[in-house]
Amino acid sequence: MRRNDALNQLHVVTNQIAKSLGEINPSMNENGTEKLDGINHMITRREETIKLLEEAMETEGKDWTEDEQGLLQQLSALEEMIQPKLSELYSAFSDQMRRFQQGKAASNNYKSKTATYSDGAFFDQRK
Known part of the structure; x- marks a missing residue:
C-alpha cells in the first residue's frame, strides 16, 4: 500500500471513530453492545x-x-478530540464494572448469611 493511500485510510477510520464516539452516551447504561463493539472494531x-x-x-x-x-x-486535531472521549468512556465502563461487582458481592453476602430455602419455604436466619 502506498503511503498516501494508507494516510487517507487512516484519516477515514479516525473520522469514523470520532463520529461514533460522539454518538455514545457517557452513562454506559444506554449504550448497546453493538455500538461499543463497532468502536472497538474501528480502533x-x-x-x-x-x-x-x-x-x-x-x-x-x-x-x-x-x-x-x-x-x-487534521489527524492530530481528531486525536485531541478522541482521547478525552475514550478516557471518559473507559472511566464510565470501569465505574459500571465496579458497581456490578459491588452488587454481586452484596447479593452473595445476603444469600449466604440471611436466608435458607427449603421445599419452596423461605426461612429468614437474621436475628
Whole structure:
C-alpha cells in the first residue's frame, strides 16, 4: 500500500471513530453492545492501518507532501478530540464494572448469611 493511500485510510477510520464516539452516551447504561463493539472494531482497523502506514514510510520515506501534511494536521486535531472521549468512556465502563461487582458481592453476602430455602419455604436466619 502506498503511503498516501494508507494516510487517507487512516484519516477515514479516525473520522469514523470520532463520529461514533460522539454518538455514545457517557452513562454506559444506554449504550448497546453493538455500538461499543463497532468502536472497538474501528480502533483495531486503525491499528492495522497505522502498521500499513509505517511499512509504507519505510519504503517511501518520511518526506510529506503538502496534502499529506494537511491530513496529518487534521489527524492530530481528531486525536485531541478522541482521547478525552475514550478516557471518559473507559472511566464510565470501569465505574459500571465496579458497581456490578459491588452488587454481586452484596447479593452473595445476603444469600449466604440471611436466608435458607427449603421445599419452596423461605426461612429468614437474621436475628
